[in-house]
Amino acid sequence: MSTLHDLIFDYTLRNVALGGMLLGIVAGVLGAFAVLRQQALLGDSLSHAALPGICIAFMITGSRESLVLLIGAGIAGWIGTWILLRTVNATKLSEDTMLGVVLSVFFGVGILLLTYIQQTNNANQAGLDKYLFGQAASLIARDVWTFAILGTASLAIVVLFYKEFKLLSFDPEFLASLGLPQRRLDLALTSLLVVAVMIGLQTVGVVLMAAMVIGPGTAARQWTDNLRTMLMLSGLFGGLAGLIGAVISVQASHLPTGPSIILTLTIIVVASILFAPRHGIVAEWWRNRARRAAFQAALESGERPS
C-alpha cells in the first residue's frame, strides 16, 4: 500500500515508474517489428553505437540535459547502423560479423571518451556512466515529458502507417511492386526504433537496451498469431517490465535500473515461452503427450488412430 502511495505522491518514484513504463511500451511496440523483420540485433548495434554519441554531445555542448545527450545518441546510433547496413551490402561479410565489429568499435570508442570525460571533469561529475547500465532514479519530470512526447509521436506514426509497416515487414518486394517507397518506409521504421532506443538509454543503459527491444516482441509472439494483438501485447509486456523493474531498482536501495528491468522482462519472456497456449512448450508437450497416448492405444488395439 505504501508503494502505491509513493507511486502517486513521491516525485522520484513517480518519474521512475512513468519513465520505465513509457520506455517499455515504445520499445515493446517497435521492437516487435524488429523481431518480425528478423532485425533483432539492430537494437543492439543501435544502442552500443549510441554511447560515443552521448559523450561527444556532452563534450561539444557541456550540457547534461538529457534531450541534448539523447540527440547525440540518436545521431551516433544512426551512423553506426548506416555503416553496418552499407558494409553488409558492399562486402561479402555476413551481418553478424559486421554487427560484432560495429558494435565493439563504437562501444570501445564510447568507453574511451567516457573515461576521458570523467578524468577531466573531476569537479563536475558528468554522471554519464549512468548511460551504461541505466539509472532511473536520475529521471526528472522534464525527462518523463520528453519521453512521453517522443513516445506518443512514435506510436501515432505506427498507428497511422500500420498497413504500410505491416506489408513492409511481411513482403517488402510486393510493397515495392505496388509503388510504395520501400526504402523510405524502411528508413522510417528504423528511425522509430532509434527513437525507442534513445528513450531507453537513460533508464536501461546501452548494454542491456537490446534485450528491451527483443524481449517484449518475443514474449508477445508466443501468445498470438495476430499482428495487431502482438503489437499491443508487446507494448503491454514492455511497459510492465519497465514499470516494475524501475520501481524495484529504486526501492531496493538504488540497484542499477537496467538489470532490474531486464530481469523482470526475462521472467515475462520465460513464462511466455513456457506457458503460452498453443505455442508454449508446456502446451506442446501436453498435446504430444495426448497424441502419444492415443497412438499407443491404437497400436495396442490394432486400429488406425483417427
Added chain:
Amino acid sequence: MGTKMQHPIDERAAVTVHDLTVAYREDPVLWDIDLSIPTGSLTAIIGPNGAGKSTLMKAILGLVPPAAGTVEIFGHTSERQRRLVGYVPQRGSVDWQFPTNALDVVTMGTYGQLGWIRRPGKAEKQRALAALDQMGMADFADRQISQLSGGQQQRVFLARALVQDAQLYFMDEPFVGVDARTEAAIIELLKSLRDHGKTVVVVHHDLDSAPNYFDHVVLLNVQKIASGPMAETFTTENIERTYGPSKSARTKVAAS
C-alpha cells in the same frame, strides 16, 4: 541477330524492353535485352539457374534499377502503370511464420488502390474472400499462414494478385513445390486470365510442361536467346543455345 536490329513498334505490346542491362556489383546479370511481350499472351520466361529470369521480371517491375536501357508497360514507364500490374513474388521470399492469416494476406492486394493510411474495409474484405474462393481457398480464410501447405500458400499469393485486378500479371516460379491440385488451379487461373484479355508473364523452369501451359516464350541466359510464339521459338536448337547441349539431349529423349 538480324531480328534484333529492327524494332517493330508493336501497338499491342504489353511490355517492351529495350537494351536492358542489369548488374550486381559490375557483374552483369542481364545483358542488352530487347524484347516485347504481346498483350493477351501467356508468356513463359525460361532459362537455367542464374540466367536472370527473376531479375528480368523485377527490372520490368522497376524493383531493381537498370544499368542501362528502358522498360515500357503499355507504352509508359512502369512507375506510371503500377495500377495495371499485379505481382506474385516467389513463395520462398517471405517468412510464412509471420503472424497473420490467409484473408489478411490476400487483402494486401488492395493496398495499392487504397493509397496511404486508409485501411481496408468491408468492400476490400469481400473482394479478398471472392479471390480466395476463386483459388479454392475459401475455407482457409481464417487459417494462420504458417498452417497452410506450400501449394495453399501459393494459391493465397495468387489470390492476392487477383485482388489487384491488374491487366498485366508477373508470377515468379508459381509452379515450384506445389501439389497437383494447386498446379491445376494455377493452369485454370492462367486460362481464365487470358480469356479476360489479361497478359500473364511467368518465370518457369520446367521445359517439359512449358509448351502445354504457355503460348509465348522468352529464352534467357543473361542475354536473350530467343523470344516469340511458343511453336516457332521453343525449338531444340534454341533450347540448346540457352542451356547447352546436355539439357536439350534430355528433352529430345523426353519428346521421342
